[in-house]
Amino acid sequence: DVKVTQSSRYLVKRTGEKVFLECVQDMDHENMFWYRQDPGLGLRLIYFSYDVKMKEKGDIPEGYSVSREKKERFSLILESASTNQTSMYLCASSEFSGQTDTQYFGPGTRLTVL
């Protein structure tokens, strides 16, 4: 089974703090993704990476950056956290086969910015 783990289930930070969210997958997948989920808005893609040291902006990259130094690890960075970044953050990974793009998700990190 694919396993995607996220460093924290719950996190509380203060406005202006730098926040790191870590994600690790154990299936040697090339692709990794960061989403945020908000009520009534579904899952929105923040950033994704299709290879080590590669990154692409998703639909809502503003206020975020990412790092992928190793294939299995993808980090989301909030340079200066703001209250509107309070959300559920979800990491996912996939192996693009050319036919299917099934993504497998971690358990999520509920981030609260005070």
Add this chain to the structure above:
Amino acid sequence: DQQVKQNSPSLSVQEGRISILNCDYTNSMFDYFLWYKKYPAEGPTFLISISSIKDKNEDGRFTVFLNKSAKHLSLHIVPSQPGDSAVYFCAASATSSGYSTLTFGKGTMLLVSP
């Protein structure tokens, strides 16, 4: 502009009956479709998928139907069980795009009552 739409925010069904969740899409480049199930405070779990070369895919109690001409897909759950109560997300992918990103709908909350 929403490319994947789930127009019903919620659906209530009695145990043992059929649950039908609907999804519409606008991008004709989408050729792979997935359904995910999400419980509160957990990451989405992959449920079932369908390629555009098919019009039906079945897995146990879950069946997904695709109507390409109408740009519509539906998920049928028969028989529905209380444990099926969750938020269901429809997602779509354009596998020819070169990137394996998914576009998600906003979700439908299914409540199955005993």
